[in-house]
Amino acid sequence: MIEVKLKDLGELSDRFNLQMPKGMFLCTRDKERDNVMTIGWGFIGVMWGKPVLNVVVRPTRYTHELLSNSDVFIVGVPKADEMKEALQICGTVSGRDRDKFELARLKKGEGRSVNAPVVEGCETQYECKILYRQAMDPTFLNKEIDKRHYPKKDYHVFYIGEIIDCY
Amino acid sequence: MIEVKLKDLGELSDRFNLQMPKGMFLCTRDKERDNVMTIGWGFIGVMWGKPVLNVVVRPTRYTHELLSNSDVFIVGVPKADEMKEALQICGTVSGRDRDKFELARLKKGEGRSVNAPVVEGCETQYECKILYRQAMDPTFLNKEIDKRHYPKKDYHVFYIGEIIDCY
Numbered sequence: 001m002i003e004v005k006l007k008d009l010g011e012l013s014d015r016f017n018l019q020m021p022k023g024m025f026l027c028t029r030d031k032e033r034d035n036v037m038t039i040g041w042g043f044i045g046v047m048w049g050k051p052v053l054n055v056v057v058r059p060t061r062y063t064h065e066l067l068s069n070s071d072v073f074i075v076g077v078p079k080a081d082e083m084k085e086a087l088q089i090c091g092t093v094s095g096r097d098r099d100k101f102e103l104a105r106l107k108k109g110e111g112r113s114v115n116a117p118v119v120e121g122c123e124t125q126y127e128c129k130i131l132y133r134q135a136m137d138p139t140f141l142n143k144e145i146d147k148r149h150y151p152k153k154d155y156h157v158f159y160i161g162e163i164i165d166c167y
Numbered sequence: 168m169i170e171v172k173l174k175d176l177g178e179l180s181d182r183f184n185l186q187m188p189k190g191m192f193l194c195t196r197d198k199e200r201d202n203v204m205t206i207g208w209g210f211i212g213v214m215w216g217k218p219v220l221n222v223v224v225r226p227t228r229y230t231h232e233l234l235s236n237s238d239v240f241i242v243g244v245p246k247a248d249e250m251k252e253a254l255q256i257c258g259t260v261s262g263r264d265r266d267k268f269e270l271a272r273l274k275k276g277e278g279r280s281v282n283a284p285v286v287e288g289c290e291t292q293y294e295c296k297i298l299y300r301q302a303m304d305p306t307f308l309n310k311e312i313d314k315r316h317y318p319k320k321d322y323h324v325f326y327i328g329e330i331i332d333c334y
Binding site: 007009010012018020021041042043045046054056134 | 181207215216219221297299301309
């Protein structure tokens with residue numbers, strides 16, 4: 001395990017935010033089950049003096065169910081424009097119904113510092129330990145955003161995870 | 168005003184996270200008052216399909232008071248290792264007691280897309296419109312972090328602002 005230092009964050013965050021709009025993989029595990037979903041929203045930065053990712057998951061998602069029983073997650077950044085089909089599958093099918101690693105023909109590996117699966121062949125892996133989680137409260141949410149993105153009132157949950165390993 | 172596109176975010180975020188651990192300026196304004204404070208924690212990313220900053224302010228801060236009456240903020244990234252003394256002053260003195268622009272000998276300018284002041288001479292300015300704000304809830308906060316950073320229970324408020332201009 002290589003310690004992730006704050007001074008490395010600039011370099012790390014470049015790749016994260018370049019790829020984020022195209023999608024990346026969020027891998028989770030609870031006691032018995034693994035899952036991977038595609039995320040297109042999220043943040044990278046500094047909090048409590050640590051390099052962190054902030055990922056967002058709707059409470060209706062299978063990933064949310066798994067995260068309820070876990071303190072870690074891994075975000076995998078696919079190589080630019082590769083794995084497009086897999087990203088599309090992992091963004092539309094639910095892990096409740098299918099093993100998405102299998103369905104999207106992704107090679108499942110093991111995290112090296114946290115107990116969660118990884119998508120092998122990604123350009124970058126961010127292995128994270130969850131330090132904070134909180135459900136959105138729409139009271140002070142912009143009204144247009146509320147109307148457009150939350151017609152079902154399934155407000156996102158924020159998960160702030162310390163980047164404890166990155167490679 | 169130049170539209171900030173998601174595809175530019177990689178480049179923008181590099182500088183943000185490289186400098187964040189060294190400090191940057193958060194400029195705010197309400198009807199009558201301007202303020203600038205130093206921030207060392209925050210996030211950059213994508214939310215609701217938009218490029219965003221997520222800045223954090225403790226409720227005890229003068230800046231929090233100003234943000235309660237405002238929908239915008241501007242983050243200025245100083246040139247690397249310049250303005251060290253000003254960052255130090257703006258991180259320790261309260262705007263309640265002193266005009267920090269004056270005290271830290273910072274040249275105050277005007278935002279070009281939002282109604283807030285800027286610190287002139289910064290390398291990058293992020294002008295942001297607040298889309299969401301929420302106070303932290305310690306229920307699901309890591310206990311060590313809670314003990315170390317919040318002995319006074321002054322939990323941060325998150326402000327997610329769309330980057331509507333950047334230069």
